[in-house]
Amino acid sequence: MRPELVCALLLELTPCWARPRRRLPTPAQALARMTSVPTQPCTARGRIQFFPPGGGKPKGLGTMIYALPDGRIRREIRDKGPRQPAAEIIIDDGRTLSLYLAKPGLLWSGEVPRESARTTRERLESLYAVSVSTGGRVAKRKTWRVDLRAPDGAARVTYWIDRDDGLLLKTETYRYDGSLMRRERLTRLDCPAQIPDGLLASSAPPSASARPLVPPDPPVPGSSARFPSWTPLGFLPLEARALAGGALMTYGDGAQRFTVLEAPADAASGLDESLGREVRLADGTSARLLPDGERNALVRRDGSRLLVVSGDLSDDELARVAESLTEAR
Amino acid sequence: MNDEDLLSDYADGRMTAEARARFEERLRAEPSLERRARELAALKAALAQAAPPMPADLKAALKREARRAASRPPSFWEGLRAALSAPWAYGAGAAFAAAAALLLLHRPQPPQPAPGAAFQDAAAARGLERLWQADDGRDGDAT
Numbered sequence: 001m002r003p004e005l006v007c008a009l010l011l012e013l014t015p016c017w018a019r020p021r022r023r024l025p026t027p028a029q030a031l032a033r034m035t036s037v038p039t040q041p042c043t044a045r046g047r048i049q050f051f052p053p054g055g056g057k058p059k060g061l062g063t064m065i066y067a068l069p070d071g072r073i074r075r076e077i078r079d080k081g082p083r084q085p086a087a088e089i090i091i092d093d094g095r096t097l098s099l100y101l102a103k104p105g106l107l108w109s110g111e112v113p114r115e116s117a118r119t120t121r122e123r124l125e126s127l128y129a130v131s132v133s134t135g136g137r138v139a140k141r142k143t144w145r146v147d148l149r150a151p152d153g154a155a156r157v158t159y160w161i162d163r164d165d166g167l168l169l170k171t172e173t174y175r176y177d178g179s180l181m182r183r184e185r186l187t188r189l190d191c192p193a194q195i196p197d198g199l200l201a202s203s204a205p206p207s208a209s210a211r212p213l214v215p216p217d218p219p220v221p222g223s224s225a226r227f228p229s230w231t232p233l234g235f236l237p238l239e240a241r242a243l244a245g246g247a248l249m250t251y252g253d254g255a256q257r258f259t260v261l262e263a264p265a266d267a268a269s270g271l272d273e274s275l276g277r278e279v280r281l282a283d284g285t286s287a288r289l290l291p292d293g294e295r296n297a298l299v300r301r302d303g304s305r306l307l308v309v310s311g312d313l314s315d316d317e318l319a320r321v322a323e324s325l326t327e328a329r
Numbered sequence: 330m331n332d333e334d335l336l337s338d339y340a341d342g343r344m345t346a347e348a349r350a351r352f353e354e355r356l357r358a359e360p361s362l363e364r365r366a367r368e369l370a371a372l373k374a375a376l377a378q379a380a381p382p383m384p385a386d387l388k389a390a391l392k393r394e395a396r397r398a399a400s401r402p403p404s405f406w407e408g409l410r411a412a413l414s415a416p417w418a419y420g421a422g423a424a425f426a427a428a429a430a431l432l433l434l435h436r437p438q439p440p441q442p443a444p445g446a447a448f449q450d451a452a453a454a455r456g457l458e459r460l461w462q463a464d465d466g467r468d469g470d471a472t
Contacts, residue, residue, distance in 0.1 A: 049464050060464025077460050087460055101456040108453075138470045170470070187469060211450075220447040236457060240448040247447075254457030 022163060027130035028121075030146045033166025034159055035117040037071045042167070042191040044139070049183045050255040050312075053175065053295070059255045065186075066193075070094065072200045075233070089203045090233060097213060099236065100204040107204040110213030113230050113324060123282050124148060127289075127315050128156060135160045138169040139186045150289075150315075151277065154178065157314050165191070173314045176296055181312055182256065215240075219247040224305070225262035230324035232317050246305075258311025260321065265306045281319050283326045289315050298322055332362065340369045 025033065044065040051058050064086070066074040072094050076086035089100045098109035124130065128148035135145035143160040150156055155178065160170035170185045204210075217226050219240035225247035227237060234253040241248055246263030276290040276299075287300035287307075297310035298318035307325060309318045330338075338344050339352055356363040 047469075049466060050461070051466060058464040058466035059461040060466075061460050061462065079460055079462060088457075101453070103459060104452045104456050106452060106456065136470060183468065185468065185470065215448060234457075236450065236453045237448070238450050238454045239446050241446040249448075252454060252457060254454075254459070255461045 024132050024134070025144060027132055027146070028125075030132045030144055030159075030161060030166075031121045031124055031130060032117070034146065034161050034168050035120045036166065037069055038067050038167055038191065039069055039165060040192040041069065041195045042067045042189060043193040043195065044186045044190070045188040046184065046186040049185075051180050051182070052255075053179065053181075055179075066195050066199055068195060068200065074199050086203075088234075091200060091202060093200055098202055098204070099213070099234070100202070100208060105205070105208050107202070107208040107210045108213045108236060109202075109210065112213065119282060123316055123319060126282075127279055127319060129153075139189045141169060141189065143169055148316075157316070167191075176290075219249050223247045223262070225249075226325055228260055228321045228324045230320055232313065251311075256312035258309065258313050258318075258321070260325070261306070261308040261310075262325075263306045263308075265301045265304050279315075279319065281323050281326075283323045285326065287319070287322060289318070302326070332365075336362075336366055336369055339366060340373050 042065075044067070046063045046065060047060055048063060049058050049060040061077050061079060062081075064076040064078060071092075073092045075090045077088040078084055079087045085102060087102050089098075089102075091098050091100075092112075095111065096109055097112045098107060100107045129151060131147045131149070133145045133147070135143035137143065138160045142163045144163055146159040146161060147155060148157040148159070154176070155174050157174070158172045159168060161168055167189070169189070171183070172180060173182045175181050213236075214227050214229050215237055219225050219227055220242040223242065223246060227240075227249060231237075231251055232253075235251045235256075235258075236253070237249060238252050238257075239250040243261065243263070246261060249260045251258050251260070276288045278286055278288055280286050281300070285300060285302060287298050290297040290299060290310075295310055296313060296315065296318060297308060298315070298321075300307045300322055302325075307322055309321045313321070335344075335352055339349065344352065356366055
């Protein structure tokens with residue numbers, strides 16, 4: 001038998017407790033890795049699944065992602081397989097974010113507020129109790145599992161990050177009733193990858209009808225309400241209407257929806273202050289996250305105004321939408 | 330069969346002649362049962378009187394009624410409820426409805442018209458919905 005084969009066999013026979021084990025990162029280390037950009041160009045295939053409340057039939061879509069170390073990213077949605085033209089292309093070139101829908105040939109673009117990885121981490125740490133454990137394999141890579149839980153121990157968001165480079169490989173978001181709401185998972189990851197610079201330029205044809213990513217304020221005439229300047233990737237403003245002395249804005253990504261209500265603060269005179277839990281947002285204001293069975297909601301009084309963000313979003317997404325309304329003022 | 334079932338069958342005329350005769354004997358012997366039978370008969374007659382005649386074309390009548398209701402300007406609370414439960418509010422309606430119920434519904438508000446959408450992007454909604462397809466919901470990695 002060849003010596004190298006003997007060595008290989010002996011290594012395989014080494015008992016598991018005698019093998020060197022990688023130590024679990026601390027929660028802070030895991031969040032730091034997860035919120036940082038990749039150190040080399042990467043391409044990935046993935047799938048996003050949405051699970052409607054009440055056990056409705058899941059929906060899904062396939063994605064292709066191109067990510068550069070400088071933070072630029074392109075996400076394509078291909079509803080008819082990887083060889084067909086993309087149905088949706090989202091490009092973040094570091095300055096502007098654009099979303100092109102091939103059908104009906106519309107392009108939304110605009111500048112979006114940027115925040116540092118540190119601010120993102122601080123938001124997560126202020127909203128959740130973070131714990132790290134060993135995860136399984138995702139996209140054939142070994143992972144750490146990062147659980148973000150509410151103070152009462154309820155699972156809110158779980159991340160699976162690559163043990164080597166900290167790349168975020170999978171995310172699951174849960175409702176207050178514990179049911180799974182959304183799963184984003186990479187099925188294949190290639191790093192380093194060759195990414196032509198042109199891919200990070202707009203792919204929309206000149207004929208595409210252009211619209212602002214954040215519609216001009218106010219959402220309803222005569223209202224002091226504002227459109228949020230930040231929404232999760234893939235969400236677009238769908239509707240705004242006058243309601244309760246303010247405005248109700250609806251956003252969606254085709255499967256998930258959320259609404260933003262701005263109204264006079266005295267409309268909340270019947271609020272039971274013991275409901276949910278109080279959280280402090282990054283802009284220094286406090287808000288309440290309401291446990292509401294199938295949906296998640298955030299309620300904030302902002303001087304004379306009441307703000308309610310609710311829908312198919314995680315607590316940190318609800319908080320960031322609310323914070324972007326303060327930033328916009 | 331208990332007395333309630335017998336009373337119901339008697340009022341609806343669903344008894345055989347023999348059973349009916351036996352039951353009427355009991356009615357004569359039991360004043361309380363006889364009083365309940367009379368009340369039930371009166372209720373049945375009142376309901377029959379109150380019910381509108383069945384239209385010749387029920388479907389068309391229902392459509393007319395739906396159009397009439399839609400053309401009436403909704404009250405403030407009807408508008409609020411409609412807005413919170415409308416299909417476009419899917420995904421947020423229940424959460425907001427619960428929050429709004431807690432936050433708003435205790436507060437009396439003067440009725441006011443609920444105006445329509447000030448901003449609407451139906452093309453975006455349709456385009457985004459087309460992206461999603463039925464999924465088996467399985468996790469390929471099952472981590």
